Amino acid sequence: MAVVSRETLPLVSEPDIVGARRRVRELSAQLGFSLVDQTKVVTAASELARNTLIHGRGGAVELCLLNGPRLGLRLTFEDKGPGIPDIAMALRDGFTTGSGLGLGLGGAKRLVNEFEVISKPGEGTKIIATRWK
Amino acid sequence: MDEKIPILRMGEFLLVTIQVDMHDRLAMTLQDDLTNRISKTGAKGVLIDISSLEIVDSFIGRMLANIASMSRVLDADTVVVGMQPAVAITLVELGMSLPGVRTALNVDAGMALLRKSLEANEEAEYGRRF
Numbered sequence: 001m002a003v004v005s006r007e008t009l010p011l012v013s014e015p016d017i018v019g020a021r022r023r024v025r026e027l028s029a030q031l032g033f034s035l036v037d038q039t040k041v042v043t044a045a046s047e048l049a050r051n052t053l054i055h056g057r058g059g060a061v062e063l064c065l066l067n068g069p070r071l072g073l074r075l076t077f078e079d080k081g082p083g084i085p086d087i088a089m090a091l092r093d094g095f096t097t098g099s100g101l102g103l104g105l106g107g108a109k110r111l112v113n114e115f116e117v118i119s120k121p122g123e124g125t126k127i128i129a130t131r132w133k
Numbered sequence: 134m135d136e137k138i139p140i141l142r143m144g145e146f147l148l149v150t151i152q153v154d155m156h157d158r159l160a161m162t163l164q165d166d167l168t169n170r171i172s173k174t175g176a177k178g179v180l181i182d183i184s185s186l187e188i189v190d191s192f193i194g195r196m197l198a199n200i201a202s203m204s205r206v207l208d209a210d211t212v213v214v215g216m217q218p219a220v221a222i223t224l225v226e227l228g229m230s231l232p233g234v235r236t237a238l239n240v241d242a243g244m245a246l247l248r249k250s251l252e253a254n255e256e257a258e259y260g261r262r263f
Contacts, residue, residue, distance in 0.1 A: 014156045021154065021188065039188055039219040043227060046190040050157070093228050104191060107227035 004065040011077070012058040017049045020061055024075065027063055031071045031133055041073060041131040044111040047104040048077045048127055056081035056125055072113075072132040083121040091117070138163045140170050146178040146247055147171065147209075152185045160196040167200055171207045177254075178247035179204050182240055184215030194229040201234045210250050211235065214243035 009020050024045040028038040045061070052059040056079025066072040084090045093106045105127075109115040114130040136159060141148040147170055149163070167179060179200065183189065189197070201211040214237045216224075224231070237243035 014158055018154050018156045025187065036219045036222050039217075039223045040226065043188045043190050043223045046188060046192075047227075050190075050192065107191060107229075110226050110228070111223065 001069075002067045004067050006062060006064050008060050008062045010058075010060050011049050011052045011079075014053070017046060017053060020049045021046050023063060024073070027065060028073055028131070031065065031073060033073075033131070033133055037131065037133070040111040041075075044108040044129055044131070045075055047108040047111075048075065048129060051104050051108075051127070052077045052079045052081075052125075055079075055084075059124075066130070070132045072130055074128065074130040077127045077129075078124065080124040083123055083125055084117065084119040085121050087117045087119060137166065140166060142170075142174060142176070145176060145251065146180060146244070147174070147176045148180050148182070150182040150185070154187070155193065157192055160193055164196050164199055164203070168203045168207070171204055171209050176209050177251050178209055179211045180240065180243045180247060181211065181213045182215050182243075183213060183220075184217065184239075186220065187217070189216070189220050189224050189229075191227060191229060194224060194227075194231060197234055198231060205233075210247055212237050212243040212246050214238065214240055 009023060010016055011020065021042050025038060025042050028041050033041065049061060052061065059077065059079030062076040064074040066074055091106045091109060108129060112129040112131045116128045117125065119125040138149060138151060138159065147167065149167065170176065171179065181197065181200070197213055204211045212235045216236065235246065237246050
């Protein structure tokens with residue numbers, strides 16, 4: 001699997017969520033994703049970016065274009081926030097520690113093909129979401 | 134950031150067309166502004182056109198649901214119109230079915246829905262008086 005390109009965007013304020021959505025849209029269109037697949041990956045990116053900003057107290061997202069065996073877009077959200085104590089619980093629909101609906105993590109997982117959460121309490125969280133063409 | 138989404142008044146209804154990729158605070162501002170305008174004008178219906186929105190995530194979905202509940206409490210109906218098919222597919226997969234939010238395919242159908250429920254309410258009112 002080859003990484004075609006790689007770029008990092010900051011997620012430190014609300015307008016950064018909009019910026020991340022816009023860039024994910026451009027890249028998924030560039031990869032030739034269908035409109036529905038573009039919409040799914042952009043929506044997942046929006047949920048995860050908000051998660052990084054609110055629960056992770058800010059961080060960054062790395063956007064990777066992948067090639068081989070298929071084309072894909074991998075989004076890696078990373079923060080140095082408090083971490084997620086119980087990942088299985090956090091992925092459940094309706095679970096929320098904030099004011100949201102608790103659809104962020106579980107919902108984002110359903111919108112991509114691969115989804116991985118690595119988190120250590122007190123050290124931060126890394127979420128890797130990949131959508132293949 | 135003082136940008137705002139304009140709210141237009143058309144007779145007894147308020148019309149909102151969301152044409153920008155909203156950041157979260159702008160969505161919250163719209164929710165507050167609409168609630169204030171319903172209360173100030175006594176509007177009987179709110180039509181929100183989201184045909185330009187390329188995504189609806191859980192935050193925007195929650196805003197739409199909140200607007201619908203708040204307007205109901207203030208005796209106004211809300212109709213959300215023009216959702217793009219790709220947005221609808223994604224929203225359901227995300228786990229949001231927007232319960233309590235009335236939808237219509239386009240502005241015309243949405244306006245017809247608002248007028249109909251206004252007439253139904255007026256008839257019910259008339260029936261009570263005589």
